[in-house]
Amino acid sequence: MIKIIVPGKPISKSNFKLKNIHGQVWMPREGKHGKYIAYENKIAGFINQQYTGPTLTGNIITIIHLYFLNKRMGDLHNYPKSICDGIEKSGIIENDRQLKPVLLFDYIDKDHPRIEIELYECSKYKVSYSIESLDE
Template sequence: MIKLTIPGRPISKSNFKLHNIHGQAWMPAKGKHSKYLAYENMIAGYINQQYQGEQIEEDLITVLKLYFPDKRMGDLHNYPKSICDGIEKSGIIKNDKQLKPVLLFNYIDKEEPRVEIFLYPVSKYDVSYTITEK
């Protein structure tokens, strides 16, 4: 199991997309909308500081724990894309398609907003789901 921590408030990819006249989405490299690319690069940098191993070629069970400073978190389903793109950009995996399944949890931590990433190689770990009635 690999645990990685990215400090700071998580950033959603959908907030920074622009669309051309044909409706195609694109991510600008400059200006106020470039914040997403900076976040993706920041994720890659922190991962490269924390993980010194070989590039991982197998699929990984991925657990993302998002810690927000307050209840303003937006649509949680938009956060994994920015995080998974940052993981791929770090070079520890070849393609973010290797990150499956992705389990997403959200918490409030006013003092230390962050993203915790847990990667479990499918050759060593299995995941099961249990949903029980209250």
């Protein structure tokens, strides 16, 4: 298991995409959109500081814990893309398609917003979950 902590407020990728007149989506590298590229680089940098092992091959069980300043967090489903792109950019994996399944959890921590990423190689671990009624 590999655990990576990235301090700071999580950033969603969807806020930075633009469309051209033909409807094609693209990501600018400059202006306010450069903030997203910097965020990917930040994630990659923290991964490279905290993990010095070999490149992971095969599928990777990925658990992402998002810690926000407050309840104004936006659409949670847009955050994993920016995080997975940063993981790929770090070189710890070859392609972010390896990150499956991805489990996403959100919390409030007004003093220490951050991302905690846990990576488990599917060849060494298995994932299971259960859903239980609160009425019983």
